Amino acid sequence: MRSRVICNALAPEAREALGRLGRIQRYPRGTTLVWEGEDSRIVANLLSGVLKLSSSTADGKEQILGVAYPSDFVGRLFAPVASYRVTALTDVEVCLFSRTAFEAFAREHPALEHALLEHTLADLDRAHAQLLDLGRRSASARVAAFLLDLSQRLAEARCAAAGGDGQPLDSFDLPLDRQQIADLTGLAIETVSRTLQKFHRAGIIALAGRRHVEIRDRARLATIAEA
Template identity: 50%
Template sequence: MTQHHCADCSVRKLSLCGTLDDREIADLRAIGRRQQFRKGEAVAWAGDERMVCGNVLSGALKLSASTGDGREQTVGTLYPSDFVGRPFERGEHFTVTALSDSELCVFPQRPFEDLLERHAKMERQLLRQTFAALDDARKQMLTLARRSATEKVAGFLLDMAAREGGKAARATANGPLTFDLPLNRGQIADLLGLTIETVSRQLTKLKADGIVALPGVRAVTIRDEARLRARAG
């Protein structure tokens, strides 16, 4: 765990801290620490009484739950500037796992709850972020219910490319975009409500049609973004 530094935080303007004044930032900094998690490491376990609250600074996390037959079901993903945890709750609802090497700005739950009660602006900002995340989840559910397998996979690739942002690479300003997927094909299938075979088939078809290239296990190159958007509906 490392000391917290707000000045070099790359997601400050997009995260919970984005609307806070200097005094509020100082109060938050006083209880915050940066913590790194290795790929595959659990950030929190479902059912734990000790909860993690914090901002995702880098990397990607997955939220998962156990099904009745003992399988792990991926129910969501978190990316830089997203908030982890549920203040004023006692117990984690989902297991949170690092999909890649990740860094979080973490806050002890009770002191963080005290800050929210003292700083109405901070509480409102967290509430806005929570509602935005809920709206996104509802839109995704509606979209997934109506989309074909082709549209789901194409839309997922576009969403991942947008989220990767500065980490995605182009050989030229308008050239193909290459990035690494944070999820494996099984996790993508869970998230999209498809089978692994269907996800693999759709990726292979996009590759055969010259819309994407698959240069590595998780690497994707979008060669024709316009056609991919057309496939996404």
């Protein structure tokens, strides 16, 4: 399996040239890096931490479109305005590029555009899965699917960073608070809370503190997520 970091598609010298275009930047939890509707001037590679990509209705209800983990590429290439907001869910470290400079560089390096294409197709697959969830699944199924997806993606991010084995994690801290889980799953915060407690009482998961989760019965969770 190839690395998930897009710049690894490049030869070492090209990678170094790209590195010179970018600059490392840190932001504290809660910072919004890009607002929906504003000029799309930057794109970024997420080095550490977790970002949310979100959009909202005119009357202020928010929907999280996706969550980015370390090694993910973030930003909308080839569009003058950003169509979603990008916010740090944890302290984050990103490698920022000027969108236009990055685009020009990509034009010169087909391998990079190829990697971006594969990455974007994977994002599209995830969006499709989320569409099925939001359109056709119950609250329980959505929360179960969220937990399973999170455990998988945290494991992948850890793998990309530290060379773990990519097996899903059974015990982890939620990078999202209850409201954010609600925004991701298209539910109300109370429904998220009730559903998590229901899983807890059923012995499917364990909850400790506000953020810690342990998956105790992955198979049952998967069954619930299917329906």
